[in-house]
Amino acid sequence: MTHPWFAGSTRPRVLAHRGLVTAAAAAHGVAENSFAAVAEAHAAGAAYVESDCHLTADGVVVLFHDADLGRVTGDPRPIADVASAELEDLMADRGGLITLAQALDAFPTLRFNFDVKAAPAAAPAGRIVAPHADRVLLTSFSDSRRRAALAAAHAAGGSPATSAGSSTLARVLAGAAAHSGRVLDRVLRGIDALQVPERRGALKIVTRGLLEAAHRRDVEVHVWTVNDPADMRRLLDLGVDGLVTDRADLALEIAADRDR
Template sequence: MSTVLAVAHRGDPYRARENTVASFRSAIAAGADMVELDVRLTRDGVPVVLHDATLDRLWGHDRPVAELTAQQVRELTAGGVPTLAEVLAVTAPVHTLIDLPMRDAAPARAAVAAVREAGAGERVSYCGDPAALKAVRATDEAAEIGLTWKRTGPPRPAVLRDLRPAWLTYRFGLLDHALVERAHARELRVMAWTVDSPRAMRRLLAMGVDAITSNRVTELRRVIGPLSRR
């Protein structure tokens, strides 16, 4: 059985609209070990699951989420944009990775609060911008953190000391054997994103990565091998 985790990027977006309940359910059914999602904060402070700053690309409304209440988001999308609390209830069978790509601390604190309210701390990890992750660490000393790192040089010692990440997450094209080995020498696991080519998936497996994120979780599951649930 493989110990490499299959991570579903925003759910199963080739079968259901990304970052929706249907997409996450499809990813779990396809054999994901972990689902990745994005969090935005509404005007009234509710963390909702959406990658973009506006509703335009996915829902046809050029309205910034930060200027809308959670109820307005629900009405404009016919309930399509779920709250983080709603998604955590659906993803209970697997691990959830919450991506916080912005430097703003408010979404990070709201996400941690929602996770705590759901009693989901042991099945949730966080990745994203170091500033947002610093807010996660300040809010939850026990949180599992994956530092998103966008260069081949190692993270600064101060960053590692402050965040205490369990993971380094890299765009897959940056990775090679030496970088993976250096991370493992520091007792850090390596996650590669976002990989849709079976050939690239196999190359990453040969490097020794610990997790692969893909939009095509069914294909990823096939390449990795039998289900390895955490």
């Protein structure tokens, strides 16, 4: 059965990576994963926003990619050492801090893809998304964090969609290389999507074989992070189901052209 996160939205899916920061917005200091970036993605027509979860010193789940504030604010402290009120001040002229709860409440028509970046954020994130589980996909590079977040959501009465973590993906790739349907059936049970880079070093991950293996089991393949229009078209021609991109505005235009 298809999870509601996928239902009612056509492919290819465009996932606005950390929201959308246009050149004009960047010139005004807007940062990724800010309230303004999510709002910009929504205004551009994106149905999906990809973001990341960390936990502040006072236990608030915020949308932020890095474990520390250095790259975005110039402050080297870890997010885990900063209270949410202070983080709000630091982000005030960078598009505004957005918490996980605020994202779900302020943008009720958006569907979110949340990557749990820190173990302490897993359980609180799961509990927060539970009432909104029909429009949330929870994931993490760490399968243990992913499972912890899902378990908390389930305990709170919600069943978000999910995509494979790194160890699960490694088993999928091994099963696909061995043409082992039994392994793939087992490993992909309970997985709704594979969200992957096109390649990792010399290893090509997104192949026709992987796409066929995933699609045979009703699992979608979303590729990150794809910003070049030629790459977008090439991957969509190959048969991928979604693009995670910093240029959601361009990807939406390309997706619309394919529907004409």
